[in-house]
Amino acid sequence: QKEVEQNSGPLSVPEGAIASLNCTYSDRGSQSFFWYRQYSGKSPELIMSIYSNGDKEDGRFTAQLNKASQYVSLLIRDSQPSDSATYLCAVSTPGGGNKLTFGTGTQLKVEL
Amino acid sequence: DTGVSQNPRHKITKRGQNVTFRCDPISEHNRLYWYRQTLGQGPEFLTYFQNEAQLEKSRLLSDRFSAERPKGSFSTLEIQRTEQGDSAMYLCASSFGSNYGYTFGSGTRLTVV
Numbered sequence: 001q002k003e004v005e006q007n008s009g010p011l012s013v014p015e016g017a018i019a020s021l022n023c024t025y026s027d028r029g030s031q032s033f034f035w036y037r038q039y040s041g042k043s044p045e046l047i048m049s050i051y052s053n054g055d056k057e058d059g060r061f062t063a064q065l066n067k068a069s070q071y072v073s074l075l076i077r078d079s080q081p082s083d084s085a086t087y088l089c090a091v092s093t094p095g096g097g098n099k100l101t102f103g104t105g106t107q108l109k110v111e112l
Numbered sequence: 113d114t115g116v117s118q119n120p121r122h123k124i125t126k127r128g129q130n131v132t133f134r135c136d137p138i139s140e141h142n143r144l145y146w147y148r149q150t151l152g153q154g155p156e157f158l159t160y161f162q163n164e165a166q167l168e169k170s171r172l173l174s175d176r177f178s179a180e181r182p183k184g185s186f187s188t189l190e191i192q193r194t195e196q197g198d199s200a201m202y203l204c205a206s207s208f209g210s211n212y213g214y215t216f217g218s219g220t221r222l223t224v225v
Binding site for chain 1: 143145147152153154155156157160168201203207209212213214215216217218219
């Protein structure tokens, strides 16, 4: 079992719709969770962090965490073509000095 | 520029040659990380520093790889006797303390021919 799992996609949504990206992780002791956006040929960019169960909203982005189910999600409201990118889920390793384990990423395509 | 800076941006080398990459982190960040990313994969952890101390190195990392962070400022990653399988994007990131997300540099794309 991979430590951090994401559906590779591509996930296609129409412009203006809600995009829902999902991630599961294997280590129950993980405490910090991050979403990064990566455009083709570019480096990852941090867009959301979440540390406790529930929802965290920042503009059009909402991160959701359920530690009991070992599940993290990212919702993007009013999706725009500029949101088309690969979204990486990252989970911190307990006692690992903030070492992050990344999933393989989900490719999102927002269509006009 | 207050971001993470990596040099060079691209490097093409012949198999068997040594290469060295440099990373300048955000000045107030005490933690520095090196990751490697291949096409279609997420970044893979290589090693990290807290100030000048190298605290962890991936067990998957060959002895051909070495990293330094003298004086807790910039860091270098050296790959000796490069192999074609070393071709990847090498990413440096920095953070302030633990439990925070990273800021990544633009990366160094290595191609071994």
